[in-house]
Amino acid sequence: MFAHTVLVLGLLLFLGPHSLRIFADDWRHRRVAALGEKRWKGIYAAVAAVGLVLVVWGYGLTRDVPVAIWSAPVWTRHLAAVLTLPAFVLLVAAYLPGSHIKATLRHPMLAGTALWAFAHLLANGTLADLLLFGGFLAWSATDFVSARRREPTSRITRPALKVDATAVLLGIVAWAIFARFLHGPLIGVPPFV
Known part of the structure; x- marks a missing residue:
């Protein structure tokens, strides 16, 4: 189940930041105001990039143990x-x-x-x-x-x-x-x- 755990973690890290406007738009606006837009976008992009790498890696790993x-x-x-x-x-x-x-x-x-x-x-x-x-x-x-x-x-x-x-x-x-x-x-x- 390690492969599926990596995939789920990647999905959470990738889709999580992309979901902030859906579920926590006010919080997101406060973070952008506190950090500045460039810094916020940098953090957002870094988290999403790590998530995408984990999605690709995790999905690839699942091919060895398909359920x-x-x-x-x-x-x-x-x-x-x-x-x-x-x-x-x-x-x-x-x-x-x-x-x-x-x-x-x-x-x-x-x-x-x-x-x-x-x-x-x-x-x-x-x-x-x-x-x-x-x-x-x-x-x-x-x-x-x-x-x-x-x-x-x-x-x-x-x-x-x-x-x-x-x-x-x-x-x-x-x-x-x-x-x-x-x-x-x-x-x-x-x-x-």
């Missing part, structure tokens, strides 16, 4: 590969100001993360998968709702469709490159096999 929860049908791997395509588009749209996607969703990165996590939950059935993808799905869905309540609607009155077209095109290209060339070597699982 099966369910056996996903083979077709769910293909469905997950297809569902991650719009997730990539949403991730790109998060960084392109002036898009209809961003104006409508306001937080396309969180929506993309939720879709990515959901897709991977469909195709993977170990305890580590449930912890990793279930944790990211729960966090991103909760943060999406929280952020939309916290922030006013977008001020973009006439989003430019060319920005959306750019997001879709770049998202498709990024998805294709990642799926074809990077997912297998980095994650150890080719998505279309």
